[in-house]
Amino acid sequence: MAQISSREQALSKVADLEDALEYFRDGTVLMYGGFGGIGTPPTLIEGILRKGVKDLFLIGNDTGFPDVGVGRLVTAGRVRKIITSHIGSNPHAGELMHRGELEVEFSPQGTLAERIRAGGVGLAGILTDVGIGTVVENGKQKVTVDGKEYLLETALRAEVAIVHAAKADPFGNLTYIRSGRNFNPLVAMAADFTIAEADEIVPLGSLDPEVIVTPGIFVNMVIPSKGVNWRWAWEEKKGG
Structure with missing residues (x-):
């Protein structure tokens, strides 16, 4: 491997x-x-808790488990609002929602993924027929295309995105392990500042370009992971 130049450093x-x-x-x-915590960077979550940050507005596909992933932030009462697909794996989220201490906006998972993707590629929103004729359409603009009615779902962006990668190089190119990929490539595109936590930081040039999922252009910072992702360890143990 060629020596890394001072410019690359x-x-x-x-x-x-x-x-x-x-x-x-x-x-x-x-x-x-997300995906129950497999895609959530444990070191960053621990750091956010330790710093005492509160009143967070979260956007992601779930609320983790009570003591895993973003569920730790929810359990600690650090979240004021979340846009998500489901909260069923974290009973604390449901309790806080019913007490009026956590505002929850539900978005079907496919719709949520597309809203985040739209935010990442510069679109204003997407059109979908999911939710037509239900409570989901309340307060949303309707658009008719070729005689069919759709809901306009606005794009989503964030100030900061946190992603958990299997490997990263110094330029921020990322790879993932199986379901650890989940929403990470989408959220990495849709924030003003993206921080990747990587289980392994490898030398520049050692990642096969064909296996890079998130190009470094979408990543602003890379930090080494100091935590244990319990679901990755479990998947490795069972061999898939």
């Missing part, structure tokens, strides 16, 4: 947790990879 996006925590403050609009 200067362009490295690798930082430490304390650098990353500078981008989180009370009220931050935060996107994250």
Whole structure:
């Protein structure tokens, strides 16, 4: 492998947790990879909790489990609003919602993914017929195309996105393991500042371009993971 030049070193996006925590403050609009915690970076979540950040506005596909993923933020009462597909795996989220302490906007998972993707590629929104004739359409604009009615679902963006990658190089190119990929490539595109936590940071040039899922152009900072992603370990143990 060729020696890394001083220019490449200067362009490295690798930082430490304390650098990353500078981008989180009370009220931050935060996107994250989910799927019960497999896509959520544990070191960053721990850092956010330790910093004491509160009143977060979260956007992601679920609320994790009570003590796993973003569920830790919900359980600690650090979240004021969330746009998500479901909260059933975290009973604390349901309790807080019913007490009026957590505002929850539900969005079907496919619709949510497309809204995030739209935010990442610069679209204003998407058209979908999911929710027509139900409570989902309340307060939303309707558009007729070729005689068929659709709901206009607005695009979603965040101030900060946090993603959990299997491997990253110093330029921020990312790979994932199986279901650890989930929403991560989408949220990485749809934030003003994207922080990737990687289980392994590899030398520049060692990642096969054909397996890179998130190009480094979408990633602003990379930090090494110091936590254990329990579901990745479980998947590795069972062999898939």
